Amino acid sequence: MAEPVLLCETDARGVATLTFNRPEVNNAYNGDVILGLIETFGRLAGDGAVRLVVLRGNGRHFQAGADLKWLLQAATLTPEENLQISRNTTNAVRGLNAFPKPTIALVHGGCFGGGTGIVAACDIVIASDDAIFSITEARWGVMAGPIFPQLIAAIGEHNVRRYALTCERFGAARAREMGLVDEVCAPGELDAVAGPVIEAILGGGPAALRETKRLIADVAKLAVDDAAAEALAVQHALKRQTAEAAEGLRSFVEKRSPSWYPGSGR
Amino acid sequence: MAEDLVLTEVDARGVATVTLNRAEAHNALSHDVVGALRAAFDALAAREDVRVAILAARGKSFSAGADLKWMRRVAEFSLAENRADALRIAGMFDALNTLPMPTIAKVHGSAFAGGIGLIAACDIAVGAAHALFAITEVKLGLIPAMISPYVTAAIGPKAARRYCQTAERFDAVEAKRIGLLHEVVGAEELDDAVARIVGEILKSAPESLRACKTLIRETAGPVSEALREETASRIAAIRASDEGKEGLTAFLEKRKPVWTGEG
Numbered sequence: 096m097a098e099p100v101l102l103c104e105t106d107a108r109g110v111a112t113l114t115f116n117r118p119e120v121n122n123a124y125n126g127d128v129i130l131g132l133i134e135t136f137g138r139l140a141g142d143g144a145v146r147l148v149v150l151r152g153n154g155r156h157f158q159a160g161a162d163l164k165w166l167l168q169a170a171t172l173t174p175e176e177n178l179q180i181s182r183n184t185t186n187a188v189r190g191l192n193a194f195p196k197p198t199i200a201l202v203h204g205g206c207f208g209g210g211t212g213i214v215a216a217c218d219i220v221i222a223s224d225d226a227i228f229s230i231t232e233a234r235w236g237v238m239a240g241p242i243f244p245q246l247i248a249a250i251g252e253h254n255v256r257r258y259a260l261t262c263e264r265f266g267a268a269r270a271r272e273m274g275l276v277d278e279v280c281a282p283g284e285l286d287a288v289a290g291p292v293i294e295a296i297l298g299g300g301p302a303a304l305r306e307t308k309r310l311i312a313d314v315a316k317l318a319v320d321d322a323a324a325e326a327l328a329v330q331h332a333l334k335r336q337t338a339e340a341a342e343g344l345r346s347f348v349e350k351r352s353p354s355w356y357p358g359s360g361r
Numbered sequence: 362m363a364e365d366l367v368l369t370e371v372d373a374r375g376v377a378t379v380t381l382n383r384a385e386a387h388n389a390l391s392h393d394v395v396g397a398l399r400a401a402f403d404a405l406a407a408r409e410d411v412r413v414a415i416l417a418a419r420g421k422s423f424s425a426g427a428d429l430k431w432m433r434r435v436a437e438f439s440l441a442e443n444r445a446d447a448l449r450i451a452g453m454f455d456a457l458n459t460l461p462m463p464t465i466a467k468v469h470g471s472a473f474a475g476g477i478g479l480i481a482a483c484d485i486a487v488g489a490a491h492a493l494f495a496i497t498e499v500k501l502g503l504i505p506a507m508i509s510p511y512v513t514a515a516i517g518p519k520a521a522r523r524y525c526q527t528a529e530r531f532d533a534v535e536a537k538r539i540g541l542l543h544e545v546v547g548a549e550e551l552d553d554a555v556a557r558i559v560g561e562i563l564k565s566a567p568e569s570l571r572a573c574k575t576l577i578r579e580t581a582g583p584v585s586e587a588l589r590e591e592t593a594s595r596i597a598a599i600r601a602s603d604e605g606k607e608g609l610t611a612f613l614e615k616r617k618p619v620w621t622g623e624g
Binding site: 232247252254340343 | 373374375463481484485486514515516517538540543558560561562563564565566567568569570572573574576577578580581
């Protein structure tokens with residue numbers, strides 16, 4: 096039997112740990128991972144024994160973003176099937192953002208594309224200083240739209256304008272400076288740093304925490320409504336089926352520069 | 362000649378550079394400079410071949426904000442003339458903010474008031490370590506009006522509450538901390554820092570970047586025409602007020618203003 100793409104365990108204290116488990120592809124997400132996230136967060140939300148959720152990645156990286164081979168297949172689907180993928184992607188991030196219990200992301204290694212959206216949608220983010228972030232979608236001719244609401248809430252419009260338009264990589268220190276990451280530690284220290292944070296959350300009343308989180312979202316207008324989510328999904332889906340996206344994804348598979356790159360010119 | 366106030370160059374890769382060219386006046390934003398910037402931004406917006414635009418400046422300063430001669434004219438304006446003038450400025454900032462391709466502010470020297478608005482309306486901002494900044498309008502009895510939507514989006518409401526109200530000078534490190542600049546480098550490293558970012562942008566897909574930029578703006582909450590008109594109305598009212606007139610007159614007469622209620 097194939098390994099599950101997501102692992103989920105809950106300890107005796109009610110700390111659920113959700114682990115991306117595709118280390119052979121750097122935990123890149125595909126359709127199964129997205130549906131797994133929607134299903135798992137739905138289940139954990141209703142499980143009275145679960146007090147908080149920790150997200151992490153197995154292997155060398157937290158999350159390498161979308162599995163580009165899977166995206167290449169998606170580009171050949173019917174428009175309706177393609178749109179459904181974008182709806183699921185949008186709803187997975189939106190659902191994580193609105194998850195009623197505290198969420199903590201423990202980030203090591205690469206965190207790219209949709210991975211940055213997952214981190215931005217968590218309440219607390221701890222990264223080891225080997226973590227590398229990048230909002231990579233435009234590099235492949237596709238869109239990062241579904242994660243923009245969460246990214247803008249975390250690092251602000253001006254920083255999204257820089258990093259989504261340059262697709263530059265940035266480290267844990269810069270991520271902390273911008274507000275994407277709350278704490279930075281040495282590699283291997285993620286659990287040690289997360290321990291007191293988890294303890295602190297367990298000291299709070301579960302209903303009080305749920306109400307607090309909801310109120311923060313209301314005051315900061317963080318919720319993405321149905322119409323906004325649908326608009327994000329439609330734009331995301333349409334962009335993936337353009338000639339530009341086909342060239343970007345093909346250039347990845349063929350390990351060459353895309354046609355739009357003029358060379359460094361230096 | 363008006364076209365000399367702002368220079369536009371586009372290289373073979375589609376990298377445009379718009380340069381403020383009034384070094385002798387610290388690139389202050391005169392009536393004609395605002396018009397020349399607007400024309401330059403409109404021309405770039407119409408070009409599909411431009412992949413990225415850099416906003417730069419010549420001389421010691423990036424931009425010192427409002428121009429003295431223009432201020433003298435403003436002091437004589439009616440309320441309606443004030444509002445029309447303010448709307449024209451708001452339109453220029455909007456044209457920069459909504460340029461369809463990624464924009465980089467290359468801040469080689471100090472920037473004040475409207476100069477900060479130019480930086481904030483760009484997508485990316487890199488500055489030289491010696492540059493100083495201040496949002497100075499309240500010292501003249503005015504308000505940072507047309508620039509405020511872009512400044513607040515860049516530095517957040519908390520920092521805006523401090524620096525718009527105190528008009529304090531702050532340095533490049535603080536500008537980076539509050540989000541006005543993304544990166545601070547030594548003056549001699551500025552060309553390389555901007556070239557590196559341009560190189561990254563050229564690796565990405567042009568249509569994706571344009572769609573991406575539009576969507577970030579829509580998601581974050583675009584600066585509406587209604588808000589631009591509101592900022593223009595507010596500056597017009599302030600300029601026509603006793604306090605605004607005293608502030609401008611005192612500035613032009615190089616004396617300390619006397620604020621009502623001051624002992």
